[in-house]
Every structure is written in structure tokens, then in C-alpha cells.
Amino acid sequence: MANFFSSRLFFISLVCVVVAATLPLYVSGYILGLLTVAFYFGVFAMAWDLLFGFAGEVNFGPTFLIGTGAYTAGILNNQFGWSVYVCILLGALASVVAGFVLALPALRVRGPYFGLTTLVAVLMLQNFVVVFADLTGGEIGLTIPDVITINAGANYWIALGFMTISAAILYGLSQSPVGLVLQASGQDPVQAGALGFNIVKHKLAAFIVSAFFSGLSGALLVFYFGTASVGTVVDVAVGVNVIVSAVLGGRRTVLGAALGAIFLIVAGEFLRPTGELATFIVSAVALLVVLFFPGGFLGAALSREARS
Amino acid sequence: MLALQILIDGFAISALYALGATGFTLIFGVSGVLNLSHGAIMVAAAVAAWAAASVLHLDIYTGALFGVGVALIVSFATYFAVVKPIQNSTRIPNEEKEIFVLTGTLLWGIMIQELIAYFFTNNAKTVLPIVEGVVDIFGNRTPRNNIFTALVCCLVIGLLWLLVNRTRTGKAVLAASMNPRGVTLLGLELTQIYIVVWGIYGILAGIAGVLLGMFLGVSSYSVGPLTASAFSIVVLGGLGSVSGSLIAAFVVGYLETITAYMISPAYRTIPALLLLVFVMYIRPQGLLGRR
Numbered sequence: 001m002a003n004f005f006s007s008r009l010f011f012i013s014l015v016c017v018v019v020a021a022t023l024p025l026y027v028s029g030y031i032l033g034l035l036t037v038a039f040y041f042g043v044f045a046m047a048w049d050l051l052f053g054f055a056g057e058v059n060f061g062p063t064f065l066i067g068t069g070a071y072t073a074g075i076l077n078n079q080f081g082w083s084v085y086v087c088i089l090l091g092a093l094a095s096v097v098a099g100f101v102l103a104l105p106a107l108r109v110r111g112p113y114f115g116l117t118t119l120v121a122v123l124m125l126q127n128f129v130v131v132f133a134d135l136t137g138g139e140i141g142l143t144i145p146d147v148i149t150i151n152a153g154a155n156y157w158i159a160l161g162f163m164t165i166s167a168a169i170l171y172g173l174s175q176s177p178v179g180l181v182l183q184a185s186g187q188d189p190v191q192a193g194a195l196g197f198n199i200v201k202h203k204l205a206a207f208i209v210s211a212f213f214s215g216l217s218g219a220l221l222v223f224y225f226g227t228a229s230v231g232t233v234v235d236v237a238v239g240v241n242v243i244v245s246a247v248l249g250g251r252r253t254v255l256g257a258a259l260g261a262i263f264l265i266v267a268g269e270f271l272r273p274t275g276e277l278a279t280f281i282v283s284a285v286a287l288l289v290v291l292f293f294p295g296g297f298l299g300a301a302l303s304r305e306a307r308s
Numbered sequence: 309m310l311a312l313q314i315l316i317d318g319f320a321i322s323a324l325y326a327l328g329a330t331g332f333t334l335i336f337g338v339s340g341v342l343n344l345s346h347g348a349i350m351v352a353a354a355v356a357a358w359a360a361a362s363v364l365h366l367d368i369y370t371g372a373l374f375g376v377g378v379a380l381i382v383s384f385a386t387y388f389a390v391v392k393p394i395q396n397s398t399r400i401p402n403e404e405k406e407i408f409v410l411t412g413t414l415l416w417g418i419m420i421q422e423l424i425a426y427f428f429t430n431n432a433k434t435v436l437p438i439v440e441g442v443v444d445i446f447g448n449r450t451p452r453n454n455i456f457t458a459l460v461c462c463l464v465i466g467l468l469w470l471l472v473n474r475t476r477t478g479k480a481v482l483a484a485s486m487n488p489r490g491v492t493l494l495g496l497e498l499t500q501i502y503i504v505v506w507g508i509y510g511i512l513a514g515i516a517g518v519l520l521g522m523f524l525g526v527s528s529y530s531v532g533p534l535t536a537s538a539f540s541i542v543v544l545g546g547l548g549s550v551s552g553s554l555i556a557a558f559v560v561g562y563l564e565t566i567t568a569y570m571i572s573p574a575y576r577t578i579p580a581l582l583l584l585v586f587v588m589y590i591r592p593q594g595l596l597g598r599r
Contacts, residue, residue, distance in 0.1 A: 057409055109592040111406065116543045117588050119536065120581050188404065199415040204584055236532055240414060247411050262478050280422035290408060291393050292402045 009302075013255065024153035028158035032156040034082050036224060037158035038265035042258030043166045045208040045216035045245035050170055052216050052243075053252035055181055055206040056186025057106050061118030062214060062242045064102060067125050067234035068097035069215025074142045074228040075135060084146045088219040095215020097209050107200055119236070126234050141229030148223050155224055162220060163258060166213050171254045173209065182206055182253075250296025259297055313448050314565050322455040322561025323461035324519055326513030328534070329541040329553040330465060337485040337548030338505045341391055345417030346423075346513065349386070353379035353514040354521030354529075355424050357434040368438050370519050374433070379514025380507065382420065387506040390416045416532060425528040435521035457519050464515055465554070468508070472550075481505055487549065540584050546597025549552050555595060559583070590594035 002146025024032055042183055046060045073091030076082050082090075103118040129136045149155060173179055184192040185199040193199050222228045232238065241264060263284060271278035292301045328350060335341050343349075357375030360366045362368075366374065390412045394400060400408050437453040472478040484491045484501045492498050499551045520526055520534075541560050545552030568576045588596065 019597065052407070058410070092337065105588055109588060112547060113543060113588065113592055116539060117585065120540065120584055120588075123577070123581055124585075126580070127575075131575070131578075198563065205354070236536070239417070244415065276422065278425040280419055280426065283415045283418040284421065285392070287412060290412050290415065291390070291397075294397065294404075294408060 009255075013167075017160070020160055021157070024156055029152040030150045031114030032271050034153075034264070035244060036156050036159040036267065037221070037261040039156075039163040039258075040217045040224070040241070040266055041222040041245065041261040042163050044242045045214055045249065045257035046083060046158040046167060046170050046254050047213040048172060048215070048242050049251060049254050049257040051206055051210045052246065054174055054182040054186055054256070055203050056183075057203070057206075058111065058115040059102070059118050059210075060115045060236075060243070061102070061120075061122040063234050063236070064118065064121040064240040065095050065123055065211045065214035066218035066238070066242075067097055067129075067230075068098040068218075069211075070218035070222040070233040071129065071136060071178065072217035074144050074222045077139075077144050077146055078142055079135075079225075081130040084148055084223055088223065091222075092212055095211045095218065097154065098215070099207040099211025102211070103204050105248065106207070122234065122236055122239060126230055126236075129230055129234060137228070139230060141227045141231075144158045144226050144228065146223065147226050148220075158220070159224070161294075162217070166217070167255060167258055168215065170209070174252075174254050176232070178202065178205070179296070216300070229287050244283075248286050248289050249294055250299035250302075253298040255297070255301065256296050256298030263297070309447060311571060312446060314562070314569050316448060316454065317569075318447060318562040318565035319408060320458045320523065321565060322483065323458045324523060325537065325541055326554050326557035327464060327559050328516040329470065329538045329557050330550055331509040331516075332541045333545070333548060333553045334481075334500050334537045335348070335505060335509050335513075336542065337501050337550070338481055338599075339391075339395075339484075340406070340449060341541070342413070343386065343509075344410055344414040344535055344539075345386055345390075346490060346538050347531040347536075348417035348420035349379050349382050349510070349513045351424060351516030351526050351528060351531050352382050353517030354435055354526040355433055356427055356520055357435045357518045359428065361436055369438055371435070375518040375521070376419040376511060376514035379517055380510035383504075384515075385508025385515065386413065386416060387452060387502065392502075402477065404493040417535065421531040422530045428482075428530050432464050432525045432527040433521065433524035435518060443513050455523055457523050460519060464512065468512070471508070476535070477504055480599075481524040497517055502582055506582055540580070543594055544584055544592075546594030549594070549596040552594055552596030 007263065020035075023035070044066055047065075048059060050277055051057050051059050069091040073087040076090055077084065077087045084209035093157050102118060102121060106114050108265060109117065135138070148158060169222055181192065181197045184195075185197065187200055189199050218233055225232065242261070245260035245264050246257040247260070247265065249258065250256030264286075267285070268278055271281050272282065291297065295303060328346075332346050333341060335343055339448055353375040356372045356378035360371035360374040361368060362403045391409060394405060394408045394412055397405075412531070437451075437454045437456070441452045442449050443452055443455070448530055472482055480491065480496050481504060483494075483496075484498065491501065517526070541556045542553050544560065545554070545556030563578050563583065564578045567579050
């Protein structure tokens with residue numbers, strides 16, 4: 001840990017965060033709004049990377065965790081008018097419960113079978129939202145009466161601060177002894193178990209941590225948007241974006257996932273003039289990265305540093 | 309009468325599901341690849357058949373053939389541009405190739421989907437059916453196209469069975485799914501077998517796509533749901549088991565039809581999803597899967 005604080009990665013991250021924190025002083029609200037969403041997305045991707053990169057679980061349903069957190073927070077605020085902060089906290093807790101439910105099959109089935117189970121979880125949540133339209137707002141979306149703040153700068157700072165703290169905790173966790181055990185149990189569960197580590201406990205913990213941050217981020221996003229809809233927090237396409245971000249930025253790096261998410265959102269916005277082709281170009285770039293730089297952005301950078 | 313109607317309607321959709329899922333499970337069985345661009349290939353075939361008829365003004369049969377041809381080309385492109393580079397890559401560790409193939413084919417599928425949406429818009433397209441009209445089966449008015457779809461699906465699956473079990477190439481494919489190393493030791497080129505399998509897959513997905521285009525119509529939005537339904541049918545039946553997929557396709561097809569008729573079309577997919585979760589818990593390897 002000590003040599004991390006003197007490493008180049010730490011200084012680069014610190015500089016990035018400081019520069020990012022001064023952005024509201026001189027850029028437009030439009031860019032701030034874009035980055036706010038990108039930062040929340042970054043947390044989704046980092047939480048996913050903890051599960052995939054370290055615990056080795058291919059979770060096709062990150063939006064199951066995100067959506068549960070987002071909709072719980074939204075519904076509580078919409079139905080009972082509870083304070084925003086209580087709702088966000090309860091949303092994150094609901095997501096932890098969802099993470100627990102998702103972890104149960106993971107302890108029984110592996111690989112593609114687990115991937116499908118998580119995908120089914122998302123489809124079920126999506127059906128739930130549509131069927132119980134009275135409660136959830138259905139396909140139109142749920143209106144949320146309260147927001148954290150309407151100031152673009154303040155929203156931006158909240159998102160940046162939240163992402164920085166989440167990144168610090170998740171990265172710290174991934175580099176800690178717990179993270180190493182997790183990585184070992186992801187790569188070779190039998191051997192890790194034979195070394196005397198409790199794999200079930202570690203994997204469960206990974207699911208709970210991942211769910212907590214996904215849910216918290218989802219709830220915050222909902223209170224930023226002022227609405228929760230299937231298209232923004234539940235749809236499989238959103239989950240695909242999360243996965244692509246993490247793979248693009250570099251799996252098993254945690255920080256790279258956030259980088260990938262920011263790239264994905266900003267690139268999508270810059271390509272907006274190309275209309276329908278925007279998604280095509282972003283997917284093509286992502287595919288090229290997957291084929292030629294399988295380590296992702298950060299993976300490529302880190303391996304160069306390690307070599308020199 | 310409702311029971312008979314469900315029986316007839318369910319059969320066509322189930323046969324279509326079976327045809328779509330067979331190719332998917334064949335690829336997995338032989339080369340261990342889960343092709344998440346499956347839905348995109350089916351939609352590409354249907355849209356190509358539609359475009360051939362309404363843009364190029366070809367006749368129905370040529371259009372359908374054109375659709376299948378496009379699916380074949382896209383299938384080979386998937387193998388050579390996405391799957392093969394990942395499988396041969398030295399920079400990707402072997403245990404992670406699976407997730408890279410999944411991510412790669414997923415992105416490839418999105419690219420195809422977006423191209424279709426760009427050139428042919430998101431609107432739903434219905435391919436003109438080869439046979440038209442309605443027949444009366446014990447008081448149920450059934451479009452001839454339903455019967456035609458079911459017949460073609462059964463015929464193609466039957467031909468596939470003959471190909472796999474009765475020809476030399478087919479036996480090589482079967483052997484590769486059992487033991488790739490053994491096949492190489494017998495002097496057969498594994499890459500050639502993969503190319504054959506991707507070819508078979510392209511034709512199957514193409515026929516399924518064109519038939520789907522005639523039966524229900526497709527749009528670029530159908531890509532995701534089509535992949536998801538093929539994936540769940542294949543997992544339900546047991547990954548790599550063709551007969552398991554056939555059974556699972558009929559289970560899912562009839563479950564959906566019954567739900568749509570008896571409860572509400574809005575809940576169509578829910579019981580099948582519940583069944584899938586249930587089977588995952590009781591029998592994680594699927595109905596006929598091996599571990």
C-alpha cells in the first residue's frame with residue numbers, strides 16, 4: 001500500500017481528479033452534465049470489474065443491481081416522499097439484497113450458465129417494471145419529485161467526489177489481501193480452497209460490495225435525472241455499455257473501468273452529429289480494442305510502464 | 309378449439325425457435341463459442357430477403373435465397389474477423405478467451421444491428437410469404453405460411469441430422485465436438501471443420517431469419533431479444549446438445565403461446581424465464597447437458 005502512494009499511477013490519478021474538480025469554473029453546463037452521467041457510469045463499470053476481473057464471475061446483469069437500487073430509491077421517494085438521502089441509502093441496501101440473490105446461483109453454476117442466469121435476472125426486473133406500471137411508472141418512466149440539487153456544478157462535484165471515493169475504496173480492496181484471495185478464487189477455485197481460503201465467503205463479499213456501489217450509483221443517478229426508466233437504468237443495452245466500458249478500459253484494473261466509461265459516454269456524445277452511426281462507431285472502436293489491445297487502455301499503459 | 313389453436317400456432321413458433329437454436333448450439337458444441345451476434349445474423353438475413361424483394365424487385369424465391377446467402381457471408385465474417393483472431397491471440401490468456409469471444413461477438417452484433425438501422429431504418433419489415441392464403445384445420449383458420457414454416461423447419465433439421473450422422477464431413481464435425489485433440493490426431497484439420505460448422509450455422513440462421521421475417525416480421529430492435537431467446541433455449545436444453553435444444557425450443561414455444569392465449573400477450577415471456585431460473589437451480593447443466 002505504501003509504495004502505491006509513491007507510484008506514478010497515484011500521482012496521475014491525483015492530477016486527473018484535481019483538474020477535473022476545477023472544470024466547473026470554466027466549462028459549460030452541457031459538458032458538466034455529460035461528465036456527471038459519465039462519472040456515475042464509471043462507478044457501475046468499476047463495480048462490475050470487481051466481480052468479473054477479480055472474482056471471475058461473468059455478470060451479464062449489472063443493470064439488475066443498478067436498476068434495483070435506482071427503482072427502490074425512486075419508488076420510495078415517489079410514494080412516500082421520504083428524504084432524498086434516506087431513499088438513496090435504502091436503494092443501496094435493496095441493491096445489496098439483490099446482490100445476495102444474484103450470488104446464490106453463482107455459487108452453484110459457472111461460466112455461461114451463470115452469465116445467462118444474470119441476464120434472466122435483468123429480463124425479470126424489466127418485466128416487473130412493465131407489469132407493475134402503477135408502482136414503477138412502467139415503460140414511460142417513474143417521475144421523481146425531489147432532486148439533490150439543480151445546480152449543474154454541485155451535481156458535478158457530487159458525482160466526481162462519489163466516483164473518487166468509490167474508486168479509492170474499490171481499488172484499495174482489489175489491491176488488499178482480500179482482493180488477492182478473490183483473484184485466486186476466480187482463477188482457480190479448487191486450489192484457492194485447498195489453500196484454506198473460504199471461497200464462498202469471499203465471493204459473497206465481492207457480490208455485496210459490487211451491489212452496494214452499483215445500487216448507490218444508480219440511486220444517485222436517478223435523483224440527478226429526476227426520473228427512472230427502463231431505458232436508462234435497467235435495459236440490457238445499458239448493461240452492455242457497462243461491460244464494454246470495463247473491457248475497454250482494461251479489466252482487472254478497476255480504475256481503467258471508470259476511464260472506459262467516461263470515454264464511452266463522451267465519445268457517444270461527440271459522435272452525435274453522425275446520427276445513427278454513433279453507436280456503430282463506438283462499438284467498432286471497442287471491438288478493435290478488444291481484438292488488438294486485450295488489456296484495454298489502462299492495461300496497455302501499465303504493461304508499458306512495467307516493461308520500462 | 310382453443311387447445312387446437314394453441315397446438316397449431318405453438319408448433320410453428322416452436323419449430324422456428326428450434327431451427328434458430330440448433331445452429332447456435334452446434335457452434336458451441338464444436339468450437340465452444342457462444343455467438344452473441346446470433347440475433348443480428350438472423351435479422352440481417354430477413355432484412356436482406358426483404359430488400360431483395362422490395363428494393364431490387366427480385367422474385368420471392370431469389371429473395372429468400374439472397375437472405376440465406378447474406379447470412380452465410382455474415383457468419384463467415386463473424387468467424388474470420390472476430391472469433392478466429394480471439395481464439396488465435398497470444399495476448400489473451402486461454403481462460404479468458406470465453407469472455408472475449410462473448411464481448412467481441414456482442415459488439416459485432418451491435419455493429420450489424422446499427423448498420424441495418426442506418427441503411428434500412430428501424431421500421432419493422434415483413435418478408436412476403438412464399439405461400440399465401442389460409443386453410444381450415446378442424447374449424448381453425450390457419451395461414452398456409454404457418455404450416456409452410458413448420459414444414460421447412462422440420463425438413464431442415466432432418467437434413468442436418470442426416471448430414472451430421474450419415475456423411476463423412478458430418479462425422480468429423482461430431483467427432484470434433486467430442487474430442488478436438490483426437491480429431492487432429494486422426495489427421496483432420498480442425499480449422500476446416502470450424503469453417504464447415506460456421507457455414508452450416510450461417511445457412512441455418514439464414515433460413516430461420518428469412519422464415520421469421522415471413523412469419524412475424526423483424527426490425528433491428530429484434531436483435532437483442534432473438535439472441536436472448538436462442539441463448540436461453542440452448543441453456544435450457546443443455547449447451548452443446550442439439551436434441552436438448554429441440555426439446556427446449558418446443559417447451560419455450562408452447563409455454564409462450566399458452567401464456568399469450570390464456571393470460572395475456574404482455575406476460576408472454578415471463579413463464580419461460582421462470583422455468584429457466586428453476587431449471588438452473590435444479591439441474592444447472594440443462595435438460596440434456598453433459599458436464
